[in-house]
Amino acid sequence: MSEEIDLWLDRNNAYLAAALAHLRALLRAAIGPDAGTPQAPTGTALAETGRDDDAAGSWPGFNLFRRPAAADAAAPVLLLPGPDGTDPAAVAAAAERLAEASAGDPPPALLMLAGRFELSDFERDILLLCLAAELDPGIPASYAAVQGSPGRASPSFALAMTLFDHAAWDALSPERPLRYWRLIDINQPGATPLTTAALRIDERIANFAKGLNHLDGRIAALLEPMPAVIPEALAPSHRVRIAEIERLARATAPARIALVGPDRVSKRRLAAAAAAALGLPCYRLPAEAIPTGAELDSFLRLWLRESLLLPFALHLDGHDLPATAEQNVRRLVRRAGGLLFVDLRDGLSGLEIDSRVDVARPTALEQRAEWENQLGERPDSAATAARLSSHFDLDFADIAAVVREADAGAEDVPPEERLWRSSVTRGRPSLAQLAQRIEVKPSCRDIVLPEGEMALLDHIAAQVRERAKVYDDWGFRERMNRGLGVSALFAGDSGTGKTMAAEMLADRLSLDLYRIDLSAVVSKYIGETEKNLRDVFDGAETGGAILFFDEADALFGKRSDVKDSHDRYANIEIDYLLQRMEAFAGLAILATNMKSALDPAFVRRLRFIVNFPYPGPGERRRIWQHAFPPGVPLRGVDFERLAQLDLTGGNIHGIAINAAFMAAAAGTPVTMDLLLDACRIELRKLDRPVNEADFRRIRAVAGDRR
Template identity: 45%
Template sequence: MDNWQSLNYQYLINAIAIVGEALYRRVMELQNQSTKVSSDVKKEFQTEKISMSVPSNLQNICTTFQLSDFERELLLLCAGMELNPDWTSWCAAAQDNPKLDYPTFNMALSILKNPDWNALTPAAPLRRWGLIEVGNANILTIAPLRINERILHYLMGISHLDEELLEIMEIVDAADFLVDSHQLLAEQIGKIWLQNKHQNLSKIPIVQLCGSELAMKRNIAAAASIDSGFNLYSIRTSTIPSNTNDIYKLIRLWQREYLLNKSVLFLECNTTNSDTNKENAIDLLIERITSPLIVSTDVRRVFLHSPTITFDVNKPTAKEQRHIWNQALNRKVFQLNGFIDTLVSQFNLSSNTIASVSASTVETESNITIQNQLWNNCRLQARPQLDDLAQRIAPATGWDDLVLPLSQRQILQEVITQVRQKAKVYQNWGFSSKGSNGLGVTALFAGASGTGKTMAASVLARELSLDLYRIDLSSVVSKYIGETEKNLRRLFDAAEAGGVILLFDEADALFGKRSDVKDSRDRYANMEVSYLLQRMEAYRGLAILTSNLKDSIDTAFMRRIRFIVKFPFPDASQRAEIWQRIFPTDTPLEGLNIKKLAKLNVAGGNIRNIALNAAFLAAEEEQPVMMKHLLQAAESEYIKLERTLTDAEKQGWV
């Protein structure tokens, strides 16, 4: 390559020398001197035939942009001006004007062979592709002509991205490792480009990579590009100009870059922009670019004016993830006693994430310590994305805080068992081969407000050492068609990585009994519900719905939920049990009558509110919590419930 660099430079200098000689002759002619070149000057223009097995970049430019002989020499004239300091005085002398010490079109027409006026028109290659730049002047023919800096460097054998593109693009390097399923996608993309080359299509099909993990899509795109002999550059839609003139300029610059450097553009288009002008600019960019283009999206987009081939990019398979874990953990694997299977079953991670988690795990002599590190580090992976989409609830309650009939507690234990034993049943015992539908652990917690549904979910999260996220379905459901599905997709995709427990609160509105479909809104509402249930069933973690009225939920939906836990309104004995457990051990108490407190006909959530508010009243009076504080707190709670505290409920309290 160094030898080519040297030959390429010499080839360029020789070509410039021939144009330089023509310029020098013009100077001599105007000065009424002999146009015969002296021996001293001749040395400057002396050239020797250069033989190159690989074409020079000057030859490449002439072929690529189909330059005529006149256009070629005009380009060399501008290049020589940058490389030879003597040319400033020569240009002024050749134009008989000391102010015109630069190349002009008028000068080119007078000194170069086969002059052609069309060469300077905006549609001709030199200006259309920005090979030369025309400076400001009142008269076009004496305006300064200058070679574009990117083109000058290219002629010199130095290839880099245009400065204007460098501000908004970055090169994407090949990944160190690509799993087999992703390598297969890269090979398929390469075949698309190869087929287009053979068929010589005017528009290369757009490759759309659809999925939630940008890093995986970049790695696949880089492998496809490099294997096909291309460079890969990425651009974010946020950096694309909205102005029409600017977007056309960007398109021309990129098209030129592709022709010079055989590059692929990777467009990071992962979110829909609310700015109409920006969306139009993105569509225009995609429509007009004829080079290989890979568009990265979260959800599939439709490109009306361009042929498109879409690939869904999923996380590595369970088998591939186990292999990545084994490679990343190296000798630590032997301390884990099959714990990798548990990780793969619970957390759905990319290659990069597994590598990061493994690197952050400190080796110790304790197997349990390493397992806890890995588990907790995996849990952390989903938090950055999920914290923007849902409310994380820190599990602070255990089984002792939960007052439920034995049958309900047994169902909750079954839920825990199924989450814990997924790896053994689905992977080791082969149940996953029967299909992915229905493999998720789904549950419905039904009961009146305050009966312990959220507390039960918190208990499960604590027992399973998983994060719990609560989703208000009213904030996810959108009046705009298709937006609800998009919101749910973002949520589940983010949750998959961290294996979190998803708690969908107040599901009654979305899962209410279906009436006849009367309009498109009804059809889309049913589609939204079906999509949520489909994602819940396929979700690798635990997904829970809560409902105040179980009977209001359509039976067709109920059949697709694996566990149903009914949370009954507590009777007097259960309320007494809740009151006995509600106060922390450090809370000072005095004279509490649990039997009388149990007469309050309220749910466990209300009991907690009354106890907490009474504690604040007692703290303000610097007294232990007493029945008088609880009475005042109970009266406030009843007002909130729009109920009246009866004499029978409060009799004998104070």
């Protein structure tokens, strides 16, 4: 291939040399034998149109810049005939050499330009006239000599009409290729006539004519090159989509294809792979970067021009499309050239596209097969692949990256644990503005609940762990459209252990736990709450994270009667929540201390409801025993007597912390007196009465109990 390019470049250079020689011959002929006395044009003539002036002026379809058809004129007519005293032999010899240099396939770059932009011979020669000024620093002096003024050393339409015998007025039209495609720049200050205005070839066009093909800098500044992706690197379901896109792109020009779906990464990789299958590079343009106003028209013109010079696929990224950019997206798509991918999450009304392709992440079975492919012959690779694919929703590129990262991890960590940790990190959702990741502490394993509630938590963990076996191996996935995830409601008074139970499940399953910030999710603006919830669920599914909706009654409350627009949109938000909860493939936990306030339709769709009762004396004693880390010095603490105080686990934890600070300040171990003082503070905080008789009765006997 390199040798072929070198040969073509040699032929292109030879053509440019011949074209410049021919142009010099025309210039010498126009200047005449006396170089010091430039010859002026002797007259002008409009091309005959085959009808008289009156008829032409009154005919409704008359176009001043219409090119004469073959039937209208037997031969080209000079608009500004050249001077007498030309050297026909020299011009003819140069023209013959130029014709010889024009032969070959592919043709020279200037002839490619003429073909791609449908230039007439005259327009092509105007382009050569401008190009010559860039290639030969001596030619502008000849231009000045022909135009009769040292100050007119730039090419112009008048100069072209003087030199070339196939001139026509329509080359000056803004609708003709030279001006429409901005192949040339016109410097027309003040009242300068268009015919004598200085012309200059566009830098991008000049470089193309020289054999240098690169993306226009004005376009490149807005675009981001996308890494090439081979179709074989994608999931089978995505390769089917690529075949559809390839057929459409070869049959339709331009091909405008909407890629619709919640997974941005899959859409990008699909677009890059489809472009690679068609032999095209792919560039990304963010929707918010689309120019506005008059700049948009300029961008569109340059983009369409670029699609003829250096064909490429454009990936218009409107995944998070702001409302202010919707109209610009419609305008850009309507005037698209070449292959255009429009990346949308949910589609866009009024968009003129040729096809819509719905793109989802690789299916669970495809991910499982790719895990097995990447793990190779490792021990228990099938079981590991099943476990990883059931918890994480990763594309093929992420799966390969996880395996590479795990292979490079610490050797003292078991391989399966390295794979799990890398998967958690790779799929960790970016929910910093909508959720808080809870750092799970080992102390969550000390949770104290009745046996029935602990058994329910064991069932929840087992269902999350065994999803691959039940859904995929046993075939339940084929029978279910929704409800593949696990949803649980934790109901109970504040401080009874709901948050700690969620932490315990995250610790047992080795998954991230995210507490949803309701103040950030719920918005007063119509549609924003649904958008925020969509981002939360989509992000959590990718990384297998556990979602923890604290005080869920504020978000999942009962739907109300519609009395105004506010009620209507509030009900829409609840309906959307119900749908997403059913479709969510992970573990979602909702905590509330007002179970009766939840929407009954929502409660029916929950798989588990765990009630957190107020702890009795036995549970309180165990909570007190686990309240202090081993390093805390205790003296004379009687947990049996402390358990008589009517407190929740949250209250007990708060009392233990306060008592520890009191002991640290006093320089003593934690004693019963300090604990009882901390109890008084906690009860006053809760606006509960402090019965000193009860405190005297439960005062501890001196002696270290630990």
